Amino acid sequence: MKKVQKKDIKKVEDYLWEVPKSFREDMLVPARILAFEHMLDDILKDRSLNQLINVATLPGIKVASFVMPDVHEGYGFPIGGVAATQYPDGVISPGGIGYDINCGVRLLVSELQIEQIKDKVEVLSKEMYHQIPSGMGKGGQIKLSIEEIDKVLTQGAEWAVARGYGLQEDLEYIESNGKLDDADSAFVSDMAKKRGADQLGTIGSGNHFVEVDYIEEIYDEAIAKVYGLYKGQVVVLIHTGSRGLGHQVATDYIRTMINAMPKYNIKLPDRELACVPFNSEEGQQYFKAMCAAANFAWCNREVISWEVRTAWGNIFRKEKKPLKLLYDVAHNIAKIETHRIKGKDRKVIVHRKGATRAFGPGFKELPNRYSDVGQPVIIPGSMGTCSYILAGASSENITFGSCCHGAGRRLSRTAAKRQVNAPVLKEALREKGIFVEAGSFRGIAEEAPIAYKDVNMVVETVSASGIAKKVAKLKPVAVVKG
């Protein structure tokens, strides 16, 4: 298969590049890259752009396949990828969503200033580590029967609120209100349910974390005011997904689709792109199972928020104001959305894999409070660097209402482990005033800042493109990891 090189990539704008449809016979649309020119060399080092070109061959794909500036290679599709296929007869592909269905991020905001809590950060980080189960295969306090897990899969974050593990007022500030109505637990295997049975309220491992930050800088005062953010404010960032349950759903349906593809006469350049028509039997089953796993993830982040609030209450006993939810965004999901294509509103199946929805002002489905300024877009950087809050600004779409999701890996986990001395890194971060509580040194090494791209440049790119506006920059003071 022809490999893409720098010379094959044409400039559209300073921040937007394109591999034209003519590059390979099987491409149905061009492949577009959001990045500045100097970032392309790094992006060309792994298989991600060849994967992006493969995505451009998917039956029913509209406009273009896209990657965000935080792109890196993934299973079949690149991470940081967006693909919209025609509804209802275009394909749905689990590889375009990822193994961690509805991996996502939420931000809780306090009314405390960093100066007020400086001497309590270390004890707070230890208490959070104590309250929030983390690590590979790790379970939590809540053990669910199959009947109860079916309720979680149907109700999403509402389940947590009904059981006293969350606040009613949170629900309005979760993408899709923390519940996709198309979920059907009947299409989630018993194996998946078994794996998820004790994983509600757990963060897992890898790049998942709970982090205490403070707002170092405000870029847009007006939007920050609407979001209730101000300089010095202490906030909590939570990053996790659907754990073993979502992983099993992905595994189950990738196998099903590989077997079903010949029936639909779908031929692909990479079997990891396994897909079926959205409106086929297998397509509908996967979509309903994916929605159920997404609901599990939203419920998980709600329960983790309750654990964070518990830890917070234990340390700041006099502080009576609860942590409020700014917003909760999914960055591994497929959604049926309406977007304007060539002047006409069209329904499409938007696959976002390591890409955040970034709806601008006026989009339906935003909470009233945010409808004039766009949704919060939460961009975690690598451990110990910084993170960003942006405001969605997409209008006439260039990326189907999508934005980047983080810094983006530049070293493989293996390469990072080879290069990083984790105990030394942990101590160096501590000297910088960042307390890291982690179950393993391996996790610290894999997530070292050196393993990631520069989040500042990623954010500058999406900002230049007009997809999202910079609102605030966050600095970490404590990190809990698996």
Next chain:
DNA sequence: ATGTTC
């Protein structure tokens, strides 16, 4: 990402 190469 993940009961860490079914």
